[in-house]
Amino acid sequence: MTKRDAFLPVAAQPSVDALVEQAQRAEDYGYDRAWLPESWGRNAAVVLTSIAERTETIGIGTSIMPVYSRSPALIGMTAATLQEVSDGRLRLGLGPSGPIVIENWHGMDFGNPLRRTRETVDVVKQVLSGEEVSYDGEYFDLDGFRLRSDPPEPQPHIDAAGMGPKAVELAGRFADGWHALLLTEDGLADRYEDFRHGRELAGEDPDGGQVTLSLTCMALEDRERAREAVKQHVAFYVGAMGTYYRDNLARQGYEGLAHGIHDDWQAGNPGEAMARIDEEFLDTIAVGGTPDECRERVAEWESMDCVDRVSVSFPRDASVDEIIATVEALAPDA
Missing domain, CATH: 3.20.20.30 (Luciferase-like domain)
Structure with a gap:
């Protein structure tokens, strides 16, 4: 169990x-x-x-x-x-x-x-x-x-x-x-x-x-806040924490998404990095x-x-x- x-x-x-x-x-x-x-x-x-x-x-x-x-x-x-x-x-x-x-x-x-x-x-x-x-x-x-x-x-x-x-x-x-x-x-x-x-x-x-x-x-009862929070978390790890998490996501078949999030975050655009994460993908990882x-x-x-x-x-x-x-x-x- x-x-x-x-x-x-x-x-x-x-x-x-x-x-x-x-x-x-x-x-x-x-x-x-x-x-x-x-x-x-x-x-x-x-x-x-x-x-x-x-x-x-x-x-x-x-x-x-x-x-x-x-x-x-x-x-x-x-x-x-x-x-x-x-x-x-x-x-x-x-x-x-x-x-x-x-x-x-x-x-x-x-x-x-x-x-x-x-x-x-x-x-x-x-x-x-x-x-x-x-x-x-x-x-x-x-x-x-x-x-x-x-x-x-x-x-x-x-x-x-x-x-x-x-x-x-x-x-x-x-x-x-x-x-x-x-x-x-x-x-x-x-x-x-x-x-x-x-x-x-x-x-x-x-x-x-x-x-x-x-x-x-x-x-949370506030569904929008809950989903925004987990989306920001995923984007931060893929975009800001070196290349390990980026490569891990790419290895799972999401190479374009992984590199897009990483590149946007590194360019100082966290909002654009988060926007790449659609609802369907979010539900596959968080x-x-x-x-x-x-x-x-x-x-x-x-x-x-x-x-x-x-x-x-x-x-x-x-x-x-x-x-x-x-x-x-x-x-x-x-």
Whole structure:
């Protein structure tokens, strides 16, 4: 049975308390897990600690924690600590982020993100096992590290984010699950075959592992506002966040649209970029409208065989009130 999660906002929020309140609301409404991204705002580990201390049953997770901004040993230590403070409720999501974030803001060479992600997952698993870490890789050559505290019990699962075929295959081969983002239904089905192939290469059940789809949603009585918000969100990611999201959309058969949105946004014309997104396309990649419309559409995504969890996420300019309204409207039992 597909479970429904809440993906806490990537956009700036008024306070840590606001994020904790959103997680508490999600817990009250029956969501299974609260995922928190880490971009260029608050430290995800600190916020998740606050959430863990002020909730009781809802799972917590990072989606995603970039593999360039912390060493693998530190990521392992952080995951072990979060698993302890949450009483075993953590699931760790890792990924490379993108060159704009990593090179411009962290001052790191983006290099080979697939290799670095794989090595990070490998090392973090060794750290979390409690055994002495010995690793000889292209990026990391480690020997002698061991957790000073008891290893977490149970050991948290590790997911990897990915959009391209090789990245998704990597998630299937080396991680316990895959985090999918900005995919149409057809695009998701195509990439799922890459995930299954990765599982096969690892000697695992190809139908195993966990697929979590982050789905941008806005469910409001003001239908026009809801759809405008999700449209702006899609246009921003394709147009403003480097070339990863643009190429991801082009790979799904929307090359002209992807490049048009990107070029308009880069030329300083966000309104024209948004205008390229028609109603039909918007409904293939996001969920926006009245509560009844959105509940029906989310259920359709959840009915896909390749989806284990839909993570209800929110447009980047959504207000706290709009986020809470959407969390309530799309509650699993609503």
